[in-house]
Amino acid sequence: MVVKTSGHEWHNYFLFKIITIAIVTIFSVLSTTTIIYTIACIYIGRDVTFNKCMQVVINIWKRLTITLLFIFLIIFTYTRSVSLAFILCNVILDVHKFRLLSILVILLLVLALYMFGFMFYCIVFHLAIAVSILETSYGKNAIFKATYLMTGKKKAALMISFVLYECLVFIVYVMYMHLSMYNDLELALVWRVVIAIVCGVLVVMIFLVIMVTQTVLYLVCKSYHHEAIEVIQFERPQNQPVFQV
Template sequence: MDRTEEDMKHVGFFGIFKQSFKTIFTRKKIFSHITLVFILPLAITFIIHMEFSHHHFWRFQNNLLPLDTNVSHRATTMEWFYYALFTFAYFIFLTIFSTLSTAAVVFTIASIYTNREVCFRDVIKVISEVWKRLCVTFIFIYIVQFIYDVIGNIVMGIIKPIIFDYEIFGLVLLIIVSILYAYGFFYLTVVCQLASVITVLEKIHGFKALKKGKALASGKKSVGMGISFVLYGVLVGIIIVNLLFVEYGHDVFKWALIWRVLIGILCGILLLMLLLVLIVTQTVLYLVCKSYHREVIDKLSLSTFLDAYIGDTMVVPRLGDEIQLGCPQPLAQQV
């Protein structure tokens, strides 16, 4: 993080990736600890959900898309209950580990940006301070994404008869709707990612964090959406490789178990790296957006703000004032 505040606002798509990878490789020790302690459980949660859903809940897909077969594979009421219970547990663990990973990485990046020495013990202290706010923000993110998906499904339900009745026109309409949906999805992703960083560094959470994230995204929207597109594309690629060469490697390619295990391990390592890069890039994007909107991040004030998290500094705000980056910092007293 050797760029000035003025330089940060000119950082673009490739610059954010370059700065993110440079930051990770120059502080490999702390990021290795964060990856093993926080991001690894997040990756395991994702893999368990993917594998469990694939092997045990295939009936639900058949309920929606019946196969041309004489054998009925309809899910029972109890299986629906288990599926709902599993999904609920998945989102709980996903929220917990996403909260821990985001708080740890965002604090570390902010500390590096202010030229502070950061140790793993400080990261643990910060997590205990911000996890409740982050959980609230993630719940709002889930709600917004759920509403967006519901709207998307309603639109698809409306145009489905047109798609099947008018082949050429239906195909064109499907492509247009898919592009619009993807555009909205990646834009929403950028807003949600910025909101999670804002929750850690500006003491704003929930809907207010999403609103602030939307404001910050303007001007750098295309850059953020491009980054999300690339990272989610890599994620889809990892999933496809896992399905082709690990899940169906024996049936399709007749590969031995050892090769499937090795590829599975490689996919797991790539997933770990991808999740780390995802959180780092969204934090760097936040810094770029703040500079772009001339919300100058004073490094001394930010350092004082971070000290307050780990108990080295007691920040006493003025009445009605709130500690936020880009605003005058209140009086700080050393403990």
């Protein structure tokens, strides 16, 4: 049975998606800015208040949004490029009639390279967000600065990120998907709800740990390159913006 969808329903659907994306973006900018600014203030030994955090959000949200747009474009391009490479590998392997073991090895190699690149870009993007908030660079300049800051700390950053993202994958795909959504163990509804709530809390905690860890990584990279954290960025005269663009 084919269910027809009217134009009005499609209009409501896309309107709902746009509103959802806008709300998620607003809260992402708010939470990200607050966390990074708070950790930086703690690192340099400065007091931080809710009003100061809100003032920072008001002054840098445009710059951070531009950086997030560049990040989205890079992720979109990278994902599409890897997908195309994966399809080409499948076509080539099918034409030349490789053995099944050889096909699996090549596809796993492509997948491993994709995961390595994706994790590397995630670290760079987190650092770029920190640069956009704590420095005057934003957009592509923030991404270039983040790539430079990672020099010398790539192994440590990759190891930390690998552990944190593995915990996130375990919570989402093992605990939530199999135990709550698909109910592989045939649990009662009340236990599925409890597991879903616990997984939600754990995911929020993991995301907070990731944000804090990446901010500390940014500060460590700044110290590694002998770049001082400019205290003046956190001290402003009355009626002056927190950051000068």
